[in-house]
Amino acid sequence: MINQTILEVNNLKTHFFTKQGVVKAVDGVSFSVDRGKVMGLVGESGSGKSITGFSIIGLIDPPGKIVDGEILLNGKSITNLPEEQMKQYRGRKVAMIFQDPMMTLNPVLRIDTQMIEALTTHEKVNRETALNRCRQALVNVGISSPDERLKAYPHQFSGGMRQRVAIATALLNDPDLIIADEPTTALDVTIQGQILYEVQKLCKKSGMALVWITHDLTVIAGLADTISVMYAGRIVEQGKLDQVLDTPVHPYTKGLISSVPGHNKRGGRLDQIPGMAPSLLNLPDSCAFRPRCPRVTDKCLKAPGETTVETARKIRCFNPIMGDAQ
């Protein structure tokens, strides 16, 4: 029986124990992603979304530590596994794509070296077979003349090309789950579109689950099936893409959507969420969004728990926007 749910995260808490205090980067995050589905993890800088991604693939280094919760891949727990075991998963069952392709590829090693090692780390293949698979992977992400590219060095490529190589590398071992940490933020808008299209195609074809981390709602809008909005280390709203974007329930989500240029009337002022995201070092006991929320009430002095408002729609708010958008 093939599992429908590839990834399940339950109440994940990743804290960093620094000299200045405990940074609660991820403080109780839960979501799940099914086969062939894309989940968008949205939030501003410092919301903890990248750390969530790193926690899943087990790349949290001291002073950080997963202190609570569990991560289930195909039903098996991969939380805090010993390094030896975790390495078996990384690159094989779970793959990750990073934000800046300039830095993620080693500048002094050739592309084929870096791609082949992703294969040979996990299985014994001879060089010929490995090269063929790499070639195929590059074609799959839309790179023509893969043989030339394989012999080249990273700095000979453009940013978009490098990112495609990174994606191809991630796909080499047919992983069950891919975590993409802002992979298109550093690229032009046109390239962004191309890469989004390629990735979507590949997901549908292979049945891979994809977690796409971004701060840009517009990127997610055309790609994801479900969306989770993060704020100050917690998910404040979760649900199907259309539902959340068309009728946001949490004030923060509404603020995010309204502040996207294009939503406002021509010549009118852009909507903004006033204030700044809180420091994760000294989170208050109240709702983290309280200082900036236009709908704050007395109840908000306590941190809200997760409530389900509709089927598969969860939020953390004492005063959600119910009914049609204002």
Added chain:
Amino acid sequence: MSVYLIRRLLQASMVVFFMSAIVFSGIYIIGDPVDLLVSNEASPEELARATKALGLNKPFHEQYFVFLKNALRGDLGRSFVFGVSAVTLIIERMPATLELAVVGMIMALVIGIPLGMYAGLKPHKLSSRGIMAGSIFGFSLPHFWQGMMMILIFSVMLGWLPSSGRGDTVTVFGIQWSFLTWDGLRHILLPALNMALFKMSLIIRLTRAGVREAMLQDYVKFARAKGVSGMRIIWVHVFKNILIPIITVSGLEFGHMVAFAVVTETVFSWPGMGRLIIQSIEMLDRPVVVAYLMITVLFIIIVNLVVDVLYSIVDPRVRLQNLKG
């Protein structure tokens, strides 16, 4: 590629000319140029004769040209003390100095790089801190004092190694080498270590900084995300990245090592170029001094040039840039 090479060669030759002009004019302006070519014990008549014969009453630039002409022919005057061509004297002693420098350089790399990598990978361990503290001593304490201490400990107190001189030699390709004999190795160990300590400290620090910086890079994170093992990350990904600056620095420093040999050879009575020049300065054997300076300067410039070219070959980023331009 060849354009780059030619450009560098031109630059190098300009520097050589510049240096020769400085040395020559320095002696000409500050001292009496006759002193350069005639011994101190000469009588006034001999001085006058020499002045005329050597064309020293001619204007400055003419003399300089004569100097250059002779220099290009390989003639930099005759030693007062030994009576033979200064250049010959120096070339005779060059193998001994080079041997010292090369063995020292190898020691510095072979010991320094692993130590530096260890200190970079495990920076908080006591042994790492010890290595770093030790490296400070390596380059801040005077060269000659380090040599002296080595003699005190290993020769006087422990009696393990000889304190002076070069060991037995073996002639290969017409030149005498001492490291090929057991006795030779015993003799070369301490002086080579003396030469190496300074460089070793630098290499340790450089390697450690390089490793620490490399480990923070995204490509290491990406490699880990691929599941690549720690050993491979260190020795394939990181090592190659840090090797390039280390080799460059080492190469450039090699030229300097030949100059530092002056001190080591004096301390250990090693029969190389360095010892020769100290003796020559003391004995006012000026042609040898001039010859030594010119030859060493030339050597350093050549080494710098070679390193530059090698660097552009090794680093793929620089190589491709040069191909275009």
Added chain:
Amino acid sequence: MNKKTAITERDQTPLRLIISEFLDNRLAVAGLVVFLIIVLTAVLGPYFTPQNPYDLAQMDIMDGKLPPGAQSLDGDIYLLGTDEQGRDMFSAIIYGLRLSLFVGIVAGSLAVAIGVMMGLVAAYFGGKVDTIIMRLVDLQLSFPTILVALMLLAILGKGVDKVVMALIIVQWAYYARTIRSTAMVERSKEYIEAAHCLALGRRRIIFSHMLPNCLPPVIVVATVNIARAIAIEATLSFLGVGVPQTEPSLGSLIKGGFDFLLSGKYWISVYPGIALVVTIVAINLVGDHLRDVLNPRLRR
């Protein structure tokens, strides 16, 4: 510790902050204390040393090579023994310290002054001036210090003043380069532009505005380079091309005793050596920690 710094940082001037942070490191403080003791000893030396090494009449070659604690023919005790010429090691070392410190600090300070001047000029005027000066700096720095020093001394001859001159010529390039990079950064900053707008004279801009901001790295380099100058002078004297042997520099003392190292009369070389090393290490400790304290990147 950090909370305290966070609160007090607001009401302390940068200078006090630097001083207090410096005093936190016990090693550096120890180094500073040792250095001050050495300087004090050197300055007050002539008043309490039993013998004046410059006064040849006081030395008796019959007293030569006596071990520490031995008695002279007159009944005085040689605290640290005597060297091969009959000089009292204790006095000789102190006078040697005087010379080494004198050379190191004088050469160091003048090299700083000249180097800073050249660096500021290069950074401020830019263009051709900058290129010429920097070419000179690069040229000089591409050759080993020893070689340049040897070259200069071979031309100039022996003597304390010649050594100082050689050291200055060898050292100015470091300062010039360091301060030029800092100054280039400062030059593009807005307060310089503002000063220009106020039509302040060039000299004033360079000295009153650029210089203070470029000082931190210079101070660090200066401290460490004084130690280097002392080491280089000692090396040159040891080689016999620096200070003449009648004037006891630590280097020449060591050289004199070197031959006797193997025959067990270690004190002639080792004690001056210890004095030299302690001085250098003390200065380096201070300089190293100064670098950490003054480095803006490490200050959060």
